[in-house]
Amino acid sequence: MRILVVNPNTTASMTARIGAAARAAAAPGTEVEAVNPAMGPASIEGYYDEAFAVPGLLEEIGRGEATGVDGHVIACFDDTGLEAARSLARAPVVGIGEAAFHMASLIAGRFTVVTTLARSVPAIEHNLMKYGLAARCARVRAAEVPVLALEDAASDARRRIAGVIEQAKDEDGAEAIVLGCAGMADLAAALSSAHGLPVVDGVASAVKLVEGLAALGLRTSKTLGYATPRPKRYTGLLDRFAPR
Amino acid sequence: MRILVVNPNTTASMTARIGAAARAAAAPGTEVEAVNPAMGPASIEGYYDEAFAVPGLLEEIGRGEATGVDGHVIACFDDTGLEAARSLARAPVVGIGEAAFHMASLIAGRFTVVTTLARSVPAIEHNLMKYGLAARCARVRAAEVPVLALEDAASDARRRIAGVIEQAKDEDGAEAIVLGCAGMADLAAALSSAHGLPVVDGVASAVKLVEGLAALGLRTSKTLGYATPRPKRYTGLLDRFAPR
Amino acid sequence: MRILVVNPNTTASMTARIGAAARAAAAPGTEVEAVNPAMGPASIEGYYDEAFAVPGLLEEIGRGEATGVDGHVIACFDDTGLEAARSLARAPVVGIGEAAFHMASLIAGRFTVVTTLARSVPAIEHNLMKYGLAARCARVRAAEVPVLALEDAASDARRRIAGVIEQAKDEDGAEAIVLGCAGMADLAAALSSAHGLPVVDGVASAVKLVEGLAALGLRTSKTLGYATPRPKRYTGLLDRFAPR
Amino acid sequence: MRILVVNPNTTASMTARIGAAARAAAAPGTEVEAVNPAMGPASIEGYYDEAFAVPGLLEEIGRGEATGVDGHVIACFDDTGLEAARSLARAPVVGIGEAAFHMASLIAGRFTVVTTLARSVPAIEHNLMKYGLAARCARVRAAEVPVLALEDAASDARRRIAGVIEQAKDEDGAEAIVLGCAGMADLAAALSSAHGLPVVDGVASAVKLVEGLAALGLRTSKTLGYATPRPKRYTGLLDRFAPR
Amino acid sequence: MRILVVNPNTTASMTARIGAAARAAAAPGTEVEAVNPAMGPASIEGYYDEAFAVPGLLEEIGRGEATGVDGHVIACFDDTGLEAARSLARAPVVGIGEAAFHMASLIAGRFTVVTTLARSVPAIEHNLMKYGLAARCARVRAAEVPVLALEDAASDARRRIAGVIEQAKDEDGAEAIVLGCAGMADLAAALSSAHGLPVVDGVASAVKLVEGLAALGLRTSKTLGYATPRPKRYTGLLDRFAPR
Amino acid sequence: MRILVVNPNTTASMTARIGAAARAAAAPGTEVEAVNPAMGPASIEGYYDEAFAVPGLLEEIGRGEATGVDGHVIACFDDTGLEAARSLARAPVVGIGEAAFHMASLIAGRFTVVTTLARSVPAIEHNLMKYGLAARCARVRAAEVPVLALEDAASDARRRIAGVIEQAKDEDGAEAIVLGCAGMADLAAALSSAHGLPVVDGVASAVKLVEGLAALGLRTSKTLGYATPRPKRYTGLLDRFAPR
Known part of the structure; x- marks a missing residue:
């Protein structure tokens, strides 16, 4: 294939x-x-x-x-x-995006999306509505990390993402996390271990x-x-x- | 201005x-x-x-x-x-599109959209959902008229559109009609007179x-x-x- | 006209x-x-x-x-x-009310309503639902200002309204503000300048x-x-x- | 009491x-x-x-x-x-109205409302949305019977209502009927027997x-x-x- | 009967x-x-x-x-x-559960549910959606009280429930409280007096x-x-x- | 695995x-x-x-x-x-069920479900609502075929299912069909060829x-x-x- x-x-x-x-x-x-x-x-x-x-x-x-x-x-x-x-x-x-939403819906009642910039939040929310899965998403949160900073090991991108995941657990009742950027693909496994809930990568x-x-x-x-x-x-x- | x-x-x-x-x-x-x-x-x-x-x-x-x-x-x-x-x-x-939906919402409880081709219906329905106005739309109907046929006076486009408007009144409980194509702009007044309800043009x-x-x-x-x-x-x- | x-x-x-x-x-x-x-x-x-x-x-x-x-x-x-x-x-x-909701929907993804008293919030929320625009409204907030206090230059009404607008920006992801009382009509332009986002007056x-x-x-x-x-x-x- | x-x-x-x-x-x-x-x-x-x-x-x-x-x-x-x-x-x-909607929701998955005139349908639909029960209502149908005709034994009101109930069973998947007018209160029991499903009167x-x-x-x-x-x-x- | x-x-x-x-x-x-x-x-x-x-x-x-x-x-x-x-x-x-939701909907615009454990929240939210009454519920909150602790007079269950009700009033705009466990049935009247809003027991x-x-x-x-x-x-x- | x-x-x-x-x-x-x-x-x-x-x-x-x-x-x-x-x-x-809904949502804007008996329709509709995918489903239709008749080659089950699929295409705007019973699993490929649209089996x-x-x-x-x-x-x- x-x-x-x-x-x-x-x-x-x-x-x-x-x-x-x-x-x-x-x-x-x-x-x-x-x-x-x-x-x-x-x-x-x-x-x-x-x-x-x-x-x-x-x-x-x-x-x-x-x-x-x-x-x-x-x-x-x-x-x-x-x-x-x-x-x-x-x-x-x-x-x-849709892939991650569908997969997360199969292992958790409700998920929070952690994306890069606040300006991306409305587009993601709109997609969730279009797909019908808005009710499965507790909240779309921005870590305020520019996309290309994910390429830069020296940035504080990972620390910021971790902080937002903890907020999602505490405040949103999130049962899973969806990583809201293709550039976060390689973080999923480590974040899942660190935070104790499924972390879904879209790629x-x-x-x-x-x-x-x-x-x-x-x-x-x-x-x-x-x-x-x-x-x-x-x-x-x-x-x-x-x-x- | x-x-x-x-x-x-x-x-x-x-x-x-x-x-x-x-x-x-x-x-x-x-x-x-x-x-x-x-x-x-x-x-x-x-x-x-x-x-x-x-x-x-x-x-x-x-x-x-x-x-x-x-x-x-x-x-x-x-x-x-x-x-x-x-x-x-x-x-x-x-x-x-949004202009017509908003205007129709101010003069009618519910409207039906009459567009050109069936393939355009999902995109219009999706926009209605995105704008929040899906509940105000009784139905999106296609007259099965290609866009450029509206330019052609010899086509049966007008007759088809009229037929769909009557269906909308009879079956959808439509209180107004939204014309779903820029090429229909000059038909609104005549259709409103002919069918006895407001007909809204987006342009x-x-x-x-x-x-x-x-x-x-x-x-x-x-x-x-x-x-x-x-x-x-x-x-x-x-x-x-x-x-x- | x-x-x-x-x-x-x-x-x-x-x-x-x-x-x-x-x-x-x-x-x-x-x-x-x-x-x-x-x-x-x-x-x-x-x-x-x-x-x-x-x-x-x-x-x-x-x-x-x-x-x-x-x-x-x-x-x-x-x-x-x-x-x-x-x-x-x-x-x-x-x-x-509906006028402001429709206009705000044309320049912003989501808006917050700032009204006078908490007791008015349910009626406004109900109208938003009736019009179909509830999903476009991030939140209806009360400044706890009685209607007629807006007539009284000595009241702290304006200060309270400003405070609520800042909350709407910080907490609601509001991209525009709708002023929720006819008595606030003359505040829109000044508030828009002061807070850096569109402020919509219904009148x-x-x-x-x-x-x-x-x-x-x-x-x-x-x-x-x-x-x-x-x-x-x-x-x-x-x-x-x-x-x- | x-x-x-x-x-x-x-x-x-x-x-x-x-x-x-x-x-x-x-x-x-x-x-x-x-x-x-x-x-x-x-x-x-x-x-x-x-x-x-x-x-x-x-x-x-x-x-x-x-x-x-x-x-x-x-x-x-x-x-x-x-x-x-x-x-x-x-x-x-x-x-x-709300009483009948709530009661019907306790004995049936979905109900159809049978009201008097088509002009009353939008107001009833709006109430259903306001109460949150719109999804429980399969359809609001009008029997085209003026309110005061229900007072007139010689009118064909009852025959019309019966016809609409049969449509509701056949076309709407209605599991119960809600009678949409106070003047229909005394018809409920007879209609329930005649049509074989619960018929709910609001009074x-x-x-x-x-x-x-x-x-x-x-x-x-x-x-x-x-x-x-x-x-x-x-x-x-x-x-x-x-x-x- | x-x-x-x-x-x-x-x-x-x-x-x-x-x-x-x-x-x-x-x-x-x-x-x-x-x-x-x-x-x-x-x-x-x-x-x-x-x-x-x-x-x-x-x-x-x-x-x-x-x-x-x-x-x-x-x-x-x-x-x-x-x-x-x-x-x-x-x-x-x-x-x-449904009984309490329906009754609360008749005396309040919006209610908050106070249940026992966080793990019960998704099931209750799902029921609200199924019944159609999700929009009437401001929030489902857990007091983190195990069901059988309600049987134990020495537990701090009542104090916890009272705390959650105050949060519901302050943060949720709740106009009534629904007690989310059969074991809370005998608390309703006292809580209503103490907190100044209707408290609805499902039993x-x-x-x-x-x-x-x-x-x-x-x-x-x-x-x-x-x-x-x-x-x-x-x-x-x-x-x-x-x-x- | x-x-x-x-x-x-x-x-x-x-x-x-x-x-x-x-x-x-x-x-x-x-x-x-x-x-x-x-x-x-x-x-x-x-x-x-x-x-x-x-x-x-x-x-x-x-x-x-x-x-x-x-x-x-x-x-x-x-x-x-x-x-x-x-x-x-x-x-x-x-x-x-959910598997078929999610898969169909990835290849079609809207799908119709074809299930066995009318009595199963409400449960399926309820699941669609719970999963958030109700808006993706045009309609749930019953072929009025008992589950075990699918085991019986002599029954008219297949003919009935084919008839319902044609209705779904004509009346529902269905872009895909979901087969609503595990016992229909082996019909998907043949039905897809016969009817010219994707037919999704849940197993x-x-x-x-x-x-x-x-x-x-x-x-x-x-x-x-x-x-x-x-x-x-x-x-x-x-x-x-x-x-x-």
């Missing part, structure tokens, strides 16, 4: 870390291809960056489809471009969900919202993306 | 019709500038087209901000790129809401979800859009 | 201030007529006062209809008698929404919940209000 | 029938006093009539309180003036709930939304109702 | 206290039979205990039906086995609701979810419970 | 079919142990059967835990005893989810609702199940 993992930002070092996390989670027979777009923002911190990450992301999804991958993972916690990717793909497409979760869907032959529905794009003219810079 | 109305698809004839509808709705002192992006899809029919419409749309929003417009209207019923546009703008930004609604917000000095909040994009590197085709 | 603004309590000094706020918000061609009922409570602080404000309010709405106003504003944050007024009127009727908001609805020819739906009252006998004190 | 049952319309024959239904439901030791206001509409069919029924209703609630009744029933299915009555009363106050339900609350010493909370009205000046026709 | 009150745990002293509370609440003509199963857990603290309490509970419900009781009360705040009991019974069945509430339902001839619906179990083979230890 | 699949009814032929479906779905390295309890009902059709299936189910879950299985599947679409099983287990526990879905959770070391949270049962005395038939 081949799974395409797309980091929708253009920071190759983060792609490498995400790829490693995905491979660590993958089953023996699963080949993980971790890529990032050639064009777009270096990190996704809010709705504007997200918008410019989508064309490059869709280009990668399209390439994956063309080469016959069995499934796609979108490795940004905002689930950047998820619906558009599903419209393009026949293989299943899973975002790491690994998405890999297992895509493996599961693909193994069962479950592919993206094409009957309504995710129907194949109708052929039409696109103009300008983006014309090469026009559906045919 | 100057209002920028962006048709996020690249079909100039539709931009012209939208501009005319917007000018017809505007107050005497309001100058309406109706534009469409240089790049992107000829129409927006589903999530994929929407994704590729956003960069060009944001470019227009950015130009509008640079020239000091008092507010922006996004003239696609999907409210394409609304959150990203709000992140970029300080002036208020209103989508024609006109959005113009009045932006005029209202701008007159009151109400500008997009910059404190959390719509915070100004953080400066960062963008790569490739889209690098010129990087926030600085 | 002529808009009737009804302060549903009988305190003429508050009517004058509301009228001034409405006129300040109105477009050049809009004539604002600010009135209050001849009968009813001096202020509306809870459900009981609200009930006795409605007959006088409806009398004013009826007079406005008879003189052909283009729209009505109900200038109490509880949106006193809104549904009954809509049943009576063909012109659009907008309450200042001004309602004026702009009614202007917008009226300009577009959108009138109250008469097909179901707001159908014209059926003719019938009314008895006693209130007999002159019987629908004919 | 003494229970005041207030029919908020001024039709004495309906008051008599409601009183009979209430007495039939009351426990041996319960004295039922059935009254209607001296002023107000002959029937309540929509929001406008409701508004003018409230002052007279509250006058009766106030008299009941003054004579020390143990509880109050508001015998209109819209639960006319319920919150205002609770603000005035220390004894429990139960509306027949009888409210009597039992008030008896229960009163027996347990449970009185209306005075700490927030239903706090005793603050003393203030009322003007004009309604001045005698001012809280002191 | 005969009401069966089943304490679903096997602690006879608690059954005796529950029976006393039920009898204190019952009307003069009501005979209360308080029982507990011969088999099952000594107390119900979480989902596991609940599962093993159900067979014994249903055995008692079945006995009650066989002897023709007029209604059943399930006297555990989790409403243990409620749906299964309704499937078995034709008489009405009311759980003390007494359920008795009044069953009395009311039974007096009105309202029995459990048999048309869908609570349909009589289909005859089938049961195997092993539990074979004697097979529906015939 | 070893997964225990418990069919909570006592029909061995169904256990064999479920085991085959589970093994067909399992990854190469996964050992599936399919069992059914020694005691309990031959099929689960409603709340009463469900209650008597739980003790035997929990006995099997306990045995699985004792032998160190990596995860558990509860193979009844009602997710019989799910919360109690989670309280007992440290390994992850997944019900086939296979649950196997993949448990494999995924176990591979990632995600185990049931023990901090609140699923905390390990407190040691206590159980009495009678069920005493051997007492937590120690």
